[in-house]
Every structure is written in structure tokens, then in C-alpha cells.
Amino acid sequence: MYLKPDRGDLATIFHFLGRITLLLSVLVFLSAGVSLIAGEHLSALRIATGGIEILMVGLCLNMLFKEAESLSLPGSMAFVAVVWIWAMLLIGWVYWLTGHFASYTDACFDAISGFTTTGLALIQDVDHASEGLQFLRHLITFVGGQGIVTLFLAILAKSSPMYFQMYSGEGKDERLWPNVLHTSRVIRKISLVYLSAGTLALSLSLYHIGFTPWRAFFDGLYLFASSWSTGGFAPHTQNLLYYHSPLIELITMAIFVVGSLNFLIHYHNFTGNLREMLKNTEVRFFVFSSALLAVCASFACFNAGIYPSLETAFKKVFYQIYSAHTTTGTMTIYSRQFINDWPVSATLAIIAAMAIGGSACSTAGGIKGIRMAQIGKGVWLEIKKTLLPASALATVRFHHGQTRLLTPQVFYKASMIGILFIALYAITTFAGVLAGYPLLDSFFEGVSAASNSGLSCGITCTSMPWGLKVVYIFAMWLGRLEFLAAFILLGYIVIWAVGK
Amino acid sequence: MNKIACLVIITLFATSPAWAGEPVAASISTLIENSSAFDHREFTIEGEFIGEMLLNGPDGCWLNISENGVPIGVFCNNLLKNDVEKLLGGNGRRTGDILTIAGTLQRICPLHGGELDFHAETISVLKQSCELPESISLLDFRALAWIFIAAIVIIVRSLTHRNTESIE
Numbered sequence: 001m002y003l004k005p006d007r008g009d010l011a012t013i014f015h016f017l018g019r020i021t022l023l024l025s026v027l028v029f030l031s032a033g034v035s036l037i038a039g040e041h042l043s044a045l046r047i048a049t050g051g052i053e054i055l056m057v058g059l060c061l062n063m064l065f066k067e068a069e070s071l072s073l074p075g076s077m078a079f080v081a082v083v084w085i086w087a088m089l090l091i092g093w094v095y096w097l098t099g100h101f102a103s104y105t106d107a108c109f110d111a112i113s114g115f116t117t118t119g120l121a122l123i124q125d126v127d128h129a130s131e132g133l134q135f136l137r138h139l140i141t142f143v144g145g146q147g148i149v150t151l152f153l154a155i156l157a158k159s160s161p162m163y164f165q166m167y168s169g170e171g172k173d174e175r176l177w178p179n180v181l182h183t184s185r186v187i188r189k190i191s192l193v194y195l196s197a198g199t200l201a202l203s204l205s206l207y208h209i210g211f212t213p214w215r216a217f218f219d220g221l222y223l224f225a226s227s228w229s230t231g232g233f234a235p236h237t238q239n240l241l242y243y244h245s246p247l248i249e250l251i252t253m254a255i256f257v258v259g260s261l262n263f264l265i266h267y268h269n270f271t272g273n274l275r276e277m278l279k280n281t282e283v284r285f286f287v288f289s290s291a292l293l294a295v296c297a298s299f300a301c302f303n304a305g306i307y308p309s310l311e312t313a314f315k316k317v318f319y320q321i322y323s324a325h326t327t328t329g330t331m332t333i334y335s336r337q338f339i340n341d342w343p344v345s346a347t348l349a350i351i352a353a354m355a356i357g358g359s360a361c362s363t364a365g366g367i368k369g370i371r372m373a374q375i376g377k378g379v380w381l382e383i384k385k386t387l388l389p390a391s392a393l394a395t396v397r398f399h400h401g402q403t404r405l406l407t408p409q410v411f412y413k414a415s416m417i418g419i420l421f422i423a424l425y426a427i428t429t430f431a432g433v434l435a436g437y438p439l440l441d442s443f444f445e446g447v448s449a450a451s452n453s454g455l456s457c458g459i460t461c462t463s464m465p466w467g468l469k470v471v472y473i474f475a476m477w478l479g480r481l482e483f484l485a486a487f488i489l490l491g492y493i494v495i496w497a498v499g500k
Numbered sequence: 501m502n503k504i505a506c507l508v509i510i511t512l513f514a515t516s517p518a519w520a521g522e523p524v525a526a527s528i529s530t531l532i533e534n535s536s537a538f539d540h541r542e543f544t545i546e547g548e549f550i551g552e553m554l555l556n557g558p559d560g561c562w563l564n565i566s567e568n569g570v571p572i573g574v575f576c577n578n579l580l581k582n583d584v585e586k587l588l589g590g591n592g593r594r595t596g597d598i599l600t601i602a603g604t605l606q607r608i609c610p611l612h613g614g615e616l617d618f619h620a621e622t623i624s625v626l627k628q629s630c631e632l633p634e635s636i637s638l639l640d641f642r643a644l645a646w647i648f649i650a651a652i653v654i655i656v657r658s659l660t661h662r663n664t665e666s667i668e
Contacts, residue, residue: 130592210555310612
């Protein structure tokens with residue numbers, strides 16, 4: 001018999017939702033302030049209106065519901081799953097007020113795409129969007145990269161055992177420190193250090209190619225937030241193509257590769273332990289798989305006569321493969337070129353890179369490198385067992401923070417998440433085909449949404465069917481949470497309804 | 501007689517825009533969608549100049565032109581740079597100049613790292629840039645006023661609620 005969620009649990013969930021709502025209202029007010037400084041009075045007014053409404057909702061929730069001393073494990077998980085949908089609905093409302101979205105669904109799509117650092121966009125006329133809206137979209141991506149709950153813990157929470165349950169529910173099951181609050185704060189500090197350095201490098205580069213200091217700073221900030229969070233948004237319709245600058249491409253590539261690494265690696269690098277990065281199984285897997293896919297796709301494009309020289313093929317394809325593998329989604333080619341120009345083998349390499357994704361406990365999505373490595377090592381263990389004499393003890397190790405034996409439990413968990421991701425990729429692909437798109441296009445866009453990559457072959461636009469938008473919204477949400485928290489929320493609702 | 505007929509046919513062909521190599525008007529989305537078929541051919545495109553003029557070292561500069569939300573990068577050599585510097589690009593506060601550009605489509609540009617771009621030969625302004633209208637409707641003010649009043653009520657109630665709790 002399952003335990004029915006008690007009233008204390010529900011009250012605590014709503015109370016925490018209220019606190020997160022207040023945090024979100026601060027982000028909205030910051031954006032309204034940016035609009036005001038930029039002299040966009042109408043935009044500032046509309047964003048501020050949304051901010052006040054969010055503030056009111058947050059205050060109401062805080063007033064009506066009291067925080068209990070503890071929250072059960074399913075309650076914590078359900079809270080994490082609800083937070084992302086709740087944040088989408090609220091920020092979607094602010095987006096909708098700005099008048100840059102064709103419908104509230106489009107606004108919610110763009111909001112969840114930002115929070116989950118996917119980068120598929122449904123904003124209309126982004127080139128004429130106000131500074132405040134641009135700021136909010138990229139701020140949301142930056143916050144989403146760290147995790148909404150992680151940020152909440154770092155800023156608002158006090159120490160309590162229930163916070164680790166929330167933290168792990170957000171797809172981060174590693175603690176850099178025994179205390180999860182300390183871990184959240186370390187993640188925030190790491191992000192802020194990179195934010196300063198990355199924004200400075202990008203702003204100077206943009207100034208060098210002719211941007212005004214104001215524009216250089218804001219575009220630099222947006223590009224950093226988008227690259228570091230492996231988000232993929234850009235303040236222009238052309239994405240990275242707008243800048244026509246190999247230097248900007250190089251800097252963003254360096255930022256998203258670093259951003260896709262596990263926060264554990266960053267922590268070790270900050271404390272001077274560079275050996276961890278060299279020994280880490282996940283990093284090794286990423287280096288191997290990204291290089292293999294990039295070389296194969298480059299040769300495929302060159303052999304098909306798409307690019308006149310191997311050097312040009314490498315330049316274009318490497319950026320796209322790394323953008324896909326880190327699940328960033330910034331683009332240096334036009335969307336339709338993936339389908340119209342590139343050979344199918346190269347497009348499939350991009351899809352494979354998106355499906356695998358970046359590192360666990362990072363801003364990236366997808367199955368994750370460590371799980372792929374664990375599954376691969378598990379298969380090797382089975383082969384080893386067969387080849388060795390019956391009396392011999394076959395073992396396989398992997399290094400992640402420390403060298404560990406691959407246990408059946410670890411293999412089972414990695415395989416389970418891997419299978420769930422493959423099922424999600426299949427569902428999103430099928431939904432695309434059902435909506436009338438060709439199989440390859442549907443496969444590309446479906447994997448991109450579910451792995452939170454954000455590369456598009458042209459399906460994602462305001463005229464796409466409403467049902468497909470909803471499927472992608474759920475795919476982005478499930479992919480970001482890595483299923484468990486979302487499934488527990490579902491179970492929680494069912495148990496609540498059944499009453500057992 | 502035959503010579504005259506041949507001369508007439510050749511003249512007709514030579515003056516026909518499609519055959520004489522005179523740029524044909526095309527939409528940006530058509531060019532991008534059919535870039536393989538239109539590679540290295542001359543076209544005239546029309547669209548709004550977006551953002552800023554971007555420098556490309558000593559060789560020239562870039563403009564980004566958007567037509568119905570579909571943009572393309574337009575490379576302008578140094579001969580055009582003086583004209584381009586006077587142009588205004590669209591952003592959050594204004595629409596950009598609407599331009600007509602004659603030039604050549606490059607599907608994989610050898611000069612610019614294999615980018616799909618458009619090399620301009622002539623640029624003319626069709627319509628000048630203008631400020632975007634910022635018409636604040638009465639509804640915006642009313643909504644804000646109501647929300648502001650409600651927010652004050654809730655903040656006051658929230659503070660009194662907290663005080664009551666701390667006294668308890």
C-alpha cells in the first residue's frame with residue numbers, strides 16, 4: 001500500500017512554490033529595469049506588470065500555506081517536477097504580455113525551452129525584441145542551467161535533509177560537498193566566475209568587430225549565458241551566423257564545452273586538482289565520442305561535395321557536432337541546410353551527438369556521457385566474463401571523482417535512464433511524423449527537444465501544430481528532470497486521487 | 501535574311517534579364533531553400549537591415565538583411581562601405597532601412613569559411629528607418645494601477661500576518 005500525501009506535504013510544496021515565485025518575480029523586475037534603462041517604456045511597463053502579478057501570486061502562496069518541518073521523499077520529488085511547470089506558466093505569462101508571441105502556448109514553449117536550456121525558440125521577430133525581453137530570456141536560460149531548485153537552495157533555503165532530495169530530483173545526484181546547500185553555493189560561485197570572464201571575452205570580441213560598447217556588453221552577456229548554460233538562444237534570428245566572426249564562434253565553443261562538463265570537474269579544477277579531469281571516465285568518453293562523430297561527419301560532408309575543402313568541412317561540422325554533443329544548439333549554418341545540403345550520414349551524426357548529450361551534473365541534457373560509458377563498460381564486463389576462465393573474477397572500473405567498481409546497480413540505473421531517453425526520442429519522432437513531417441526531420445527535431453539540445457532543422461516555428469508544441473514541451477521537461485521526479489509527481493497525483 | 505533573323509534572336513536573348521545575366525528578384529527564403537540550384541547566380545533581394553554593420557577586417561563589412569523574418573548575411577566590399585556606414589539597422593526601438601541589394605549568392609563562400617552568404621554589388625535604400633511606435637494604451641495603465649493597489653494590500657496583509665505569527 002502506498003502512502004497518501006498528507007496535508008503538511010502539500011502545504012510545504014505550495015509554500016516553497018510561493019518562495020520560488022518570489023524569486024522569479026525578482027528576475028522579472030530586473031528585466032523590467034533593463035528595459036527602463038534602455039528607454040523602452042512600454043516594454044518596461046508590460047514586463048513590470050507581469051512581475052507584479054507574479055509577486056502577488058508568490059505572496060498569496062506564502063501567506064496561505066505554512067512550511068512543515070520535513071517533506072517526504074515523494075513530496076520533494078513532486079515539488080521539483082512541479083516547479084519547472086510552474087515557472088514555465090509564470091514566465092510564459094510575462095512573455096505573453098510583451099506581445100512577441102503568437103499565443104500563450106508559444107510563450108510557454110519558449111519559457112520551458114529557456115529553463116531547460118533547450119534553445120528551441122517560438123518568439124516572433126526576435127531582432128526587434130526589447131532589451132528587457134532579451135535580458136529575461138537569457139537570464140532564464142542561465143538560471144535554468146544551474147537548476148531552478150539549485151538556485152533556490154543557494155539563495156533562500158536553510159539547511160535541512162529534505163533539500164538533498166530536491167537537489168537530486170533536478171537531475172543532479174552528486175554532491176561536491178557533504179552539505180547540499182554548500183554544493184548549491186559552489187555551483188553558483190563557479191557559474192559567476194565563468195560569467196565574468198566569458199562576458200568580458202565576448203564583449204571585447206564584439207566591440208572589435210564594430211559593436212557599440214552598450215551592444216557589445218549585452219550581446220556578450222547573452223551569448224555567454226546561452227553558451228555556458230548550453231542553451232542555444234541568441235539575440236538574433238540568425239543565431240551565431242549573425243556575427244560572421246570565427247573568433248566569436250571559437251569563444252562560444254570553448255564556453256559551451258566547458259559549460260557541459262560536470263560541476264565536479266570544475267570544482268576539482270578550481271581547487272587545483274587538474275588530474276581529475278584527465279582521469280575522469282566521462283570526460284574521456286566525451287573527447288572520444290565527439291572527435292569520432294566530428295571526423296566522420298566532416299568526411300561525409302567533404303565526400304558528398306558539400307564543402308570544397310576538408311578544412312572548410314572541419315570548420316563547419318566540428319562546431320555543429322560540439323554544439324549538438326554539449327546540447328547547446330547554437331548554429332553556424334541555416335536550419336534547412338541540415339536536411340537540404342548535408343548528407344544523411346552527417347545529419348545522423350548530429351542526431352547521435354544530441355542523443356548522447358553532455359556530462360551528468362552539468363548544464364547539459366541528453367543521456368549523458370557517464371551513463372553511456374557505464375553502459376559500454378557493462379557490456380564489456382559481460383564479454384570479459386565469457387572470455388575469462390570460470391574461476392576468474394571479472395571486474396570493470398570507472399573513474400568519477402574516485403575510481404569505482406562497476407556494480408550491477410550502477411549498470412542498471414544507467415541502462416534504465418538510457419532506455420527511457422530512447423523511448424522519449426521515439427515518442428517525439430513519432431509525434432513529428434504524425435504531424436505530417438518527414439521521418440528524418442521529425443527524428444532530428446524530436447531528439448533535439450528531448451535531449452534539450454535546441455538545434456532545429458526548421459520544424460519548430462509558430463505555424464507548427466499545437467499538439468506537437470505540447471509534446472515538445474513535455475519532452476523538454478522530462479529530459480531535463482531525467483524522468484524520475486516527473487514520474488513520482490505522476491504517482492503522487494494518482495495516489496492522491498485514489499486515496500491510498 | 502537569315503542573318504537578320506539571327507541578329508533579332510540574339511538581341512532578344514541578350515536583352516532578356518534572365519539570359520543577359522541581369523539580377524533576378526528573389527526572396528531570401530527561396531534563395532536559402534534552393535541554395536544548391538542558385539549558387540553563384542546573381543539576384544536582387546529586398547529586406548530590412550537588422551542590427552549593426554559588422555567589420556570584416558580590412559576586406560569589407562557585413563550587413564544582415566531580413567525579409568519576412570528570414571535573414572541572410574550580406575558581404576559588402578570596401579567600395580560599398582561608405583554607403584553602408586550611413587545605413588540604420590533595426591532593433592528593439594526602430595525598424596531598419598529597407599534595402600534593395602543586387603549581388604551574387606554563395607552557397608559555400610570560399611572567402612568566409614564556407615558560409616552561405618550574399619555578396620553585394622549595389623545597394624539602394626527603398627525606405628528609411630523609423631522609430632517603432634510606443635503606444636501605451638489606457639489598458640496598460642489601468643492594469644498596472646489595479647495590480648499595484650492589489651500588491652500593496654497583499655504586502656500589508658503579508659507583513660501583518662508575519663507579525664501576528666511572531667507574536668504567537
